[in-house]
Amino acid sequence: MDHLPVLYREALEALCIKKDGVYLDCTYGRGGHASGILELLGPHGKLIAFDRDPTAVLAAAELATQDSRFRIVHTAFSHLKIVLDELKIERVSGVLMDLGVSSPQLDDAARGFSFQSDGPLDMRMDPTSGLSACHWLAKANADEIAHVLWAFGEERFSRRIARAIVEARGEAPLETTAQLARLVSAAQPKKDYHKHPATRTFQAIRLFINGELSEVEKGIQAAVERTEAGGRLVVISFHSLEDRLVKHAFRDASRPPKGDPRMPLPESVEKPRLSIISKAVKPSAFELNKNPRARSAVLRVAERTLAA
Numbered sequence: 001m002d003h004l005p006v007l008y009r010e011a012l013e014a015l016c017i018k019k020d021g022v023y024l025d026c027t028y029g030r031g032g033h034a035s036g037i038l039e040l041l042g043p044h045g046k047l048i049a050f051d052r053d054p055t056a057v058l059a060a061a062e063l064a065t066q067d068s069r070f071r072i073v074h075t076a077f078s079h080l081k082i083v084l085d086e087l088k089i090e091r092v093s094g095v096l097m098d099l100g101v102s103s104p105q106l107d108d109a110a111r112g113f114s115f116q117s118d119g120p121l122d123m124r125m126d127p128t129s130g131l132s133a134c135h136w137l138a139k140a141n142a143d144e145i146a147h148v149l150w151a152f153g154e155e156r157f158s159r160r161i162a163r164a165i166v167e168a169r170g171e172a173p174l175e176t177t178a179q180l181a182r183l184v185s186a187a188q189p190k191k192d193y194h195k196h197p198a199t200r201t202f203q204a205i206r207l208f209i210n211g212e213l214s215e216v217e218k219g220i221q222a223a224v225e226r227t228e229a230g231g232r233l234v235v236i237s238f239h240s241l242e243d244r245l246v247k248h249a250f251r252d253a254s255r256p257p258k259g260d261p262r263m264p265l266p267e268s269v270e271k272p273r274l275s276i277i278s279k280a281v282k283p284s285a286f287e288l289n290k291n292p293r294a295r296s297a298v299l300r301v302a303e304r305t306l307a308a
Contacts, residue, residue, distance in 0.1 A: 004103070004291040005032025007236055007299045010281050011096060012036045014234045014301040018045070021093030021231075025049040026077055026219060028060050029102040037096070038070060045069055048087065052076050052125040052210075053105065076125075077219025084226055091228040099216060100238040101125075101206065103293060113206060115181035115198045121174065123206045133205050137174050142166045152213070152241065153204025161187045161201060177202075203239065213245060220249045224273055227304040233274070236299050243280070243298045250276055250302045277301040 005011075011033055017023065019042030025034045028049040037047050049072045051057050060072035073083050077097065084092070105111050109119030112133060121134040137145070142162040149158035164187035168174060174183070185197040207213060216235075223233050233250075237243040253274040281299040288295055 004294070005029075005036070006098065006291065006294045006297045007281065007283055007287070008032060008036060010299055011234050011236065012040065014277070014299065015094045015096060015232050017041065018093055020044045022046045022089060023048070024080070024092050024095045024223070026080070026095060027051060027098040027102075028056050028072060029098065030056065030059060030104055031063060033096055033098060034060075034063075034070070038067060041069060043069070046071070048073065048083070050075050050077070050080075050083070054126065054128060055104070056102070077215040078222070080219055080222035081226060090226075092226055092231065093228060094232045095223040095227055095234070097216070097219060097223070097235045099212070099236060099242050109177070112177050113202070115177050115196060115202055118176055118178035121177055121180060123209050125210045131209065133209050134175055136209060137165060137205070138169060148208045149201055149204045151204070152207040153200035154241075155200040155204060157188050160189070207241070213241060216242060216245055217249065220246065224253055224304065229304050229306045231304045232277070233302045233304070234299065236297055238296050243300070246300050247280075250274055250300060254302065271305065273305055274302040275305050277303055
């Protein structure tokens with residue numbers, strides 16, 4: 001399947017791109033949103049893109065040689081401030097975060113993200129570092145596995161699945177996505193016929209292996225600090241845990257500090273750093289018809305206030 005950038009028009013409109021601005025695309029993927037940003041930038045604008053996936057970085061490298069306004073960095077959300085410091089950039093004009101796993105990653109069986117096709121049980125965004133899903137499942141005890149499945153996948157049969165994993169690996173190593181999908185399906189006493197039985201388990205393990213929720217939280221905090229007044233933060237999430245985290249981060253940064261409602265706040269008190277621009281935006285019926293994978297996408301937008 002070709003990669004289709006989710007909420008493409010909505011994301012670009014939400015960024016309110018200035019021709020001479022400096023923008024961050026925190027998940028380059030295959031460059032769908034990045035290409036759109038570059039089209040709207042003038043000759044003096046700049047776009048810096050991040051990605052943890054070496055394959056995505058390699059794909060972006062060719063664009064970087066063709067367009068001097070563009071730069072790709074192999075890094076994660078949490079390193080946002082470090083990268084900007086290295087590039088000697090104090091503030092950016094806007095930040096786009098397209099969370100989760102991309103279609104090319106899902107469609108590549110060798111990456112181990114999907115139960116739709118058999119492949120090695122890896123699930124790492126960056127296969128060159130960290131512990132793979134296979135190695136973690138081989139060592140974690142049943143309580144640890146159950147906790148991950150519940151905390152990151154809200155899997156109600158987390159303990160049954162965890163026990164089944166531990167029992168199965170005692171007989172043979174758990175090394176492929178098909179093995180895990182079959183095991184999870186067999187461990188569930190009740191099936192949701194609208195969703196594959198392994199959906200929540202695969203989501204949970206992927207989020208845990210890549211530390212995705214922590215990365216998003218750190219990335220948003222850094223983006224708020226380094227976005228200029230009037231700049232936009234645009235975040236696209238794909239499941240409730242991510243969206244809840246984004247919603248709460250935006251809400252907390254947009255609220256004034258608590259105090260006596262009868263008394264004015266002193267000048268020394270920090271003012272809200274964000275202003276929430278609109279309600280959550282979801283894909284149109286037209287987009288869903290073209291790209292069913294966009295069905296769970298939610299876009300949220302906030303603007304940096306004058307208080308810096």
